Amino acid sequence: MAExxxxxxxxxxxxxxxxxxxxxxxxxxxxxxxxxxxxxxxQGFTVYEFEKNLMTASxxxxxxxALGVKAMGLELDLTDRTVTEQAMGQVVSExxxxxxxxxxxxxxxxxxxxxxxxxxxxPGRKGExxxxxxxxxxxxxxxxxxxxxxxxxxNLMTCMYTxxxxxxxxxxxxxxxxxxxxxxxxLMARGGGYHPYGTAKAAIIYYTRTLAQELxxxxxxxxxxxxxxxxxxxxxxxxxxxxxxxxxxxxxxxxCAKVVEFLVTDLSDxxxxxxxxxxxxxxxxx
Ligand SMILES: NC(=O)c1ccc[n+]([C@@H]2O[C@H](COP(=O)([O-])OP(=O)(O)OC[C@H]3O[C@@H](n4cnc5c(N)ncnc54)[C@H](O)[C@@H]3O)[C@@H](O)[C@H]2O)c1
Numbered sequence: 001m002a003e004x005x006x007x008x009x010x011x012x013x014x015x016x017x018x019x020x021x022x023x024x025x026x027x028x029x030x031x032x033x034x035x036x037x038x039x040x041x042x043q044g045f046t047v048y049e050f051e052k053n054l055m056t057a058s059x060x061x062x063x064x065x066a067l068g069v070k071a072m073g074l075e076l077d078l079t080d081r082t083v084t085e086q087a088m089g090q091v092v093s094e095x096x097x098x099x100x101x102x103x104x105x106x107x108x109x110x111x112x113x114x115x116x117x118x119x120x121x122x123p124g125r126k127g128e129x130x131x132x133x134x135x136x137x138x139x140x141x142x143x144x145x146x147x148x149x150x151x152x153x154x155n156l157m158t159c160m161y162t163x164x165x166x167x168x169x170x171x172x173x174x175x176x177x178x179x180x181x182x183x184x185x186x187l188m189a190r191g192g193g194y195h196p197y198g199t200a201k202a203a204i205i206y207y208t209r210t211l212a213q214e215l216x217x218x219x220x221x222x223x224x225x226x227x228x229x230x231x232x233x234x235x236x237x238x239x240x241x242x243x244x245x246x247x248x249x250x251x252x253x254x255x256c257a258k259v260v261e262f263l264v265t266d267l268s269d270x271x272x273x274x275x276x277x278x279x280x281x282x283x284x285x286x
Contacts, residue, residue: 002210005265010095012036012088014078015105018045019232020181022101023253024260025071031261035071036091036241037061039198040105042075047114047127048233056090070095078105078158081165084224088165097148100264101166102179103204106155107234108197109133133234140195155200156207163192168221176220177264180208182275184228201226205275206243207238212273221272223263227256230281246281 011028017039017188021042029163036058043240045051045060057063072094078084085208091098111120111134113127128130134146170176185194187199205224212222227240238250256278262268263276277283 002030002262006030006100008070009099010034010036010091010097010265011100011102012091012098012162012166012193013036013102013104014038014158016102017042018048018051018061019257020230020253021052021102021104021228022054022063023257024104025064026067027061027254027257027261028100028258028264029067029071031067031265032069033063033264034069034095035064036095036098037064037071037073037196038087038091038105039073039075040077041114042114043232044112044114047112047129048119048235049128050138050231052128056190073196073243078161079153081157084158088162088169095172096167098169099173099175100177100179101162101170102181102264103159103162104199105158105180106161106183107133108136108151108155108183108185108194109234110136110150113234114271116286127233136196138191138193138195143182143196144236148211151196152200155197159204160207163207163222166217167211170220171215171218175217176210176215177268178215178220178222179260180204180224181224182224182226184206184226184277186277187226187277196208208275209273216272221263221268222270223268223273224275225256225259225263226275226277226279227251228277228282230278241282242248244263244282244285245279246285247281251278 016037063074
């Protein structure tokens with residue numbers, strides 16, 4: 001049984017209704033941490049068979065409760081700063097405090113499959129309903145305005161608003177661990193239509209460093225993870241990339257959750273402002 005090294009801690013995990021966020025929630029709950037999941041769709045796991053098959057209860061909140069911790073879920077859109085501030089207030093009033101925040105909400109997509117109807121279905125991997133994500137189009141010098149703003153909003157702004165909303169509580173208690181979520185897309189200038197996503201994820205790395213400078217004197221650590229090619233429902237089976245990855249396999253949700261565990265426990269108490277790449281070595285290839 002896992003040592004309950006996060007007993008008495010409370011974590012907010014954005015975008016925790018499925019995928020990597022779910023993995024972080026379950027990992028922390030297994031360490032005794034109380035969990036608040038915030039997601040624009042708490043049933044988002046129903047979109048992909050891969051995610052549905054992983055579920056052991058009716059929601060991720062219920063899965064956390066089954067691990068013996070307190071858990072709550074809020075369904076809202078974190079691209080709204082006021083809504084985000086109110087959400088963190090609600091977490092504090094229901095759970096007592098916020099010790100850990102993982103700003104995981106995001107994705108390199110213009111519209112998620114659960115936001116589009118079949119007439120608009122995009123080229124992204126199709127979900128159970130046969131509808132796919134609509135990916136960003138354009139180039140760095142010529143990108144449609146709505147796609148540009150949406151991708152910056154769901155990645156960079158949700159991260160910044162979440163950090164800004166939890167910081168006052170953490171400053172007051174003089175402790176906290178914030179983990180922001182970038183991507184190797186923020187490190188590598190590749191990827192065609194992925195350019196606004198890469199821009200947002202690169203900005204998150206800078207934001208992490210500068211926020212760490214500000215919050216360090218309050219005993220708050222701020223670090224970032226940059227996952228590579230990780231198998232989730234939305235992104236699908238990418239084992240065909242294995243030959244191009246030095247560790248010769250796609251990453252798993254657990255690969256990322258283990259690094260998050262390092263960053264939210266005392267193992268990383270003297271680490272701040274840093275980005276840990278979790279990519280099997282792929283971003284160092286030419
Ligand atoms: N899977 C990968 O290979 C990979 C690689 C690098 C980085 N990442 C990053 O990891 C994070 C999770 O990715 P994933 O593959 O698990 O994706 P996912 O689509 O399965 O999960 C993302 C979750 O965020 C939620 N979300 C998105 N926008 C939101 C908003 N405005 N307000 C509230 N919730 C919102 C979605 O509803 C969804 O549940 C993302 O930030 C993604 O960019 C993933």
